Each structure stands twice: as C-alpha cells, then as structure tokens.
Amino acid sequence: MMPRLTARVSVGALAVYAVLLIASVVVAVPLFYLVVSSFKSEADFLDSVFLPKGDGLFGVGWERLTTEQFRELFSPPIGIGRAMLNSIFLASVTSVLGTLICASAGYALAVYRFRGRAAAEWIVIAALVIPPPLLIAPSYRWLYQLGLLDSYWGVILPAVAPVFGVYLFKQATVQSLPRSILEAARLDGANELSLFLSIGLPMLRPMVGAFLIITFLAMWNNFIGPQIVLQSASKQPLSVVIYLTQTSYYADYGLLMAGTLVSVLPVMVLFLLLQREFITGLTAGAVKGE
C-alpha cells in the first residue's frame, strides 16, 4: 500500500513541477530575449534568435556580443543618462513626498477625533473610485492654466496625494498603533509632531517601506503624466524617451532593446533587494485587513 501511495504522489508532484517549469520558461524567455538582444549587433540580431552562433562554448559566438548599443545610448544624440537621472529624480521625490503626505494624513484620520474628519474619510473612500483616465484632459488644461506644463512639479504634484495611500496608512495605523502608547507619551509632554515622528512612523515602518517602493515603481513606469506635461527633451524620463526612441529609431532593434533593458533593470534590482520589505508591508496590511 505505502509504496504505491508514494509512487502516485510523486507522479502528481512531477506533473506539478513540469507545469511550473514550463510556465517559468514562458515567463522568463521574453526577459532573457531582452537581455541577449541588447548585446547583439544589428547583423546578429537578424541572424540569430537568442545568442549569436559561433565556435565558442556551447556553439555560441561569445566574442560577437557587443556593448556598442549601450555606448550609443549614453552618447549624443540620445544621451539616455539624462533621462535616467530624470526618472530617478521624479520617482524619488514622488515616493518620499507621497509617503510622508499619505502617512501623516492617514495617521491623523486614525488617531484624532476632529471636526471634518468624517467628511475627509468619506471623500477618501469616494475618490478611490474615480477612474484616472477621466482626469487626463481636465488636468492637462488645469496644469496649463497654473503654468505647470513642462515643469517637473507638473508631474510630481498631481502624483503625491493618492487617496489609496491615505486609506492604506489609516488602516495600518488603526491596526498597529495602540492609542494608549500615544496617550502615555502625551502625558510625558511630547508634542504631536514628535509623537508622529518618533512613535507613529516607526510603528508603521513596514507600510512605509512598501509604500515607498510602490510609489517609486509607479512613477518610474509612469508614461501619461510626463508624456503630456514635459515637452523639453532635457526633462523627459526614460518612459517617454524610450517611446520616442522606438518611433524614431524603429529599425535599430539592438539599440531599442538595450534602452529598454537599461530602463527595466534598476527597478528589478531594487525590488529584489527590497523584496522582503515590500512583501512584509503588503501582507501585514492584507492579513490584518481581514
């Protein structure tokens, strides 16, 4: 009886691993293709699917791989380094400001009873359902009237007060911050700002970490905002520059793939490094949110 059972279990397990491996290959192949294509010359791009054929190890022409595309990317006229700095600047400023603004508002909604609180909460919930595309056209005209077109602030300011952030931080505060701790510190004479900075934020640390990453990623990958607001090439981030590169250098695939790799790699690495922070924050919110 026992051997038969184990045999059946392992056949089932093998099938599961087989399906998972196939799915892994399907997921990984486009990413592998992106990396390999970035290091191939135009001729090799047309000549081989993945690695160029040759006499090297595994029948691959390793010596034919080239970093020429990257050199071209980082030198004029493309000069993608500038776009990268713009992306880093926009994403960092947005994530830090957005996290502080949402954390302080969410914290206040959870901790204090004050006039207007109920209205503020109702507005936050109601605003969660506004579909962002509805605001594209009126925002553009409004930014024009405010004189914020073609400025970094025209991209940053509309992105640093997302209502779902306030909602997340309010929930996290309710669940992880005992009011009694605040009361005790208050009796010791601490003022409200120092309560938030020295007790509130540290207790909310997992959510702060997760939200920093979420907002950073969202701005790094944001296209519509910079595309309609930033007209000067010197201000445009990677998302816009890669799109423009695609339309103007359409035939040079190696260059296009290298540019895409350069745009995707930093956030992938960042995510891998901060993965635990990210997952802890999200699961903490989800489990306690039940």
Place this chain on the structure above:
Amino acid sequence: MSVRRASVGLAPWCFVAPFAVLFVLFTLIPLVQSVPLSLSHTFGPSASLPVGLEKFASALDDPRFWVALRNTFLFAAGSVFIQLPVSLALALLLNRRRLVGRGVFRLLFFSPQLVGLVFAGVLASVIFQKQRGLVNMALAAFVEPWHDLVAGGRLEAWIPSPTEMLALPWLETLALPALILTALWMYAGFNMIYFLAALQNVSRDQLESAMLDGAGPIRRFWHVTLPAIQPVAVFVVLLSIIGSFQLFELPYVMLPEGVGLQDRGLTIVTYLFKSGFEAGDLGYAAAIGWMLAIILAGFAIAQRLVSREGALR
C-alpha cells in the same frame, strides 16, 4: 474629551493639510472641471466654446468610439476568461504542501509586473513582429515537422506552413490577441498573489473529509475550494475589468500608430488620448472619460449585486 481636544490643538488639521490641499488642487478641481470641459469644444488648452451635450452625441455617432468600446470589451473578456483562470491555476499549483522552490516560482511569476507598461510594449512590439519576431519564429519551428509530415498529402491544407506562421500579423490585424497575450504575461503572476492569499482560507479539514467521501479533485475544487475563495475571486474579477478598461500604454506603444491595422487594437483610453492630444479636442476626451466612468460604475454596481446575492445564499 474636551481636555484632549484642547491639548492636541491644530495638530490634526496640520497633518491632513498637505494631503487636503493637493487633493483639492489636483484631483477635485480637475474632476469638477471635467464636467464643463466635456460640454465644450476646445481648441488646445486655452480656447473653448460651450456646445452642450454635443460631444456625447457625436461619440455615440462615432464609429471609432464603438470600435474602441468593442475592442476594450473583448480585451476585458480576455483578461477575465483567459488570464484569471491561468492565475488561479498557478496559485493552486503553488499552494501544494511541501513544494520546493515556492518562493522562487512566486517571485519569477510576479516579476513581469515590475516591467513598466511602456517598456513591456516596446519589448512586445519586437517579439510580435512578422518574420523576425520571437513568437512567429517559435510557431514556425513548431509547425515545421508536422507540415513536412503531411506535405503533398490531403492534410496539407489543414496544417499551416512555417512561411504562413512567420507572416502572422500580430501587431496589425491580430492586435487584440497580441494585447491579451502580453497582458497575460504581465499580470497573470500578479493576480496569482491574490488567489494564493485567498487559498489560505480554504479549510484543509473540509478538503480532507471531501476526499474521504470519495470526491475527486474536480469536485473538491468546485464544492470546497471555489466557494471559499469566491469573495476574493469576485473582487479580482472586478479589479481586472476596471484595469482592462483603462488599457492604454501597451497598445499605444506596441501597435503601429498606437491602434494596429484598421483600428483593430484601438481602446477607449487610446481614443481618449488621441482625441485630446493629437486632434486637440480636450472636450471630446473629457466626454469619453465620463462615458468610461459610467461604464465602470455599472460594473461596480453589478459586483455589489453579485456579492450581495452570494451573501444571501
């Protein structure tokens, strides 16, 4: 109560103020302005002329609007009926006890979600090309032995040749399937995370007693697992529909002219964007935005009704 209120002073308002100011400036004001804007004819951002409901009327008369609506519906259907079952299947596989490498699989399946839509669109535009594209070359390699096998025989007409496979126009006439496949690659692993979380609510005891009662895997899934994950599943379906209806960057970057051949890949938001920023008619863009909002509100109400019915039962 009054003592504490006195002690915290203006602090609560100070904490909420930055958010409140930015929310009013960059969400509330554009939202309110979208109403008069949708009732105007505009010439760029500076000049406008009130025209009443004309923009809404012309959208309903506009064949391109209907094409965009149809394509977006089909894409959403692809997300719900193809992508979500894949997500659920992956979650069920990863949910097995004593699975080696669960964390690695989960991370790998999730990772395409980190690739921004613009960058995924650029990658897809290369992978889905005719002749040199990875997808067509793989399909050609797949059919080649079968085609050779039946060459000259009666079955030849039924099995496509490698040449035909290399010529598949994914970015042109097959724009919708290409978009659905790209979105599948990007989001299947993301939705899998929701299903994985939901599967933790499935009772092992119930599964085991169903097994002892002789229920096979399909019946166990249907009668034990599915009811337990139903609330999350309904929520994921709604999120998936809402997300699908906002599809823009992917087709805009991936397809020729952002729409594919004969508007085969034109979506509602692409049309909104093109109307506002290429044709310069911000009023029309705002009207399309309102129609999108109304459609999404319809789905949200339907979801409410479905989950209430589920709760009553």
